[in-house]
Amino acid sequence: MSSADIVGIxxxxxxxxxxxxxxxxxxxxxxxxxxxGQSNLTHLVQDQDGRRWVLLS
Known part of the structure; x- marks a missing residue:
């Protein structure tokens, strides 16, 4: 799934x-x-070097 398909991002x-x-x-x-979660969406964010963050939206 591409990033463009992610709801809320x-x-x-x-x-x-x-x-x-x-x-x-x-x-x-x-x-x-x-x-x-439905109220607070949670996403894994990763860059091209493999660093990762968690984003709550």
Whole structure:
């Protein structure tokens, strides 16, 4: 599944947000929904170098 298919994620906005926070990442970012939550969606975010973060939306 491509990042464009992930509900609740704007990949460009997340990348910009990471950059403004000073997060060191190698784009593009990949997103994968994890968990079964409906109110607070949880996503695994991974960059091209294999670094990973958890994003709650």
């Amino acid at each position: 704007d990949a460009g906005a997340v990348s910009l947000w990471f950059a403004t926070l000073g997060v060191d990442f190698a784009g593009p970012l990949a997103f994968e929904r994890i968990g079964l």
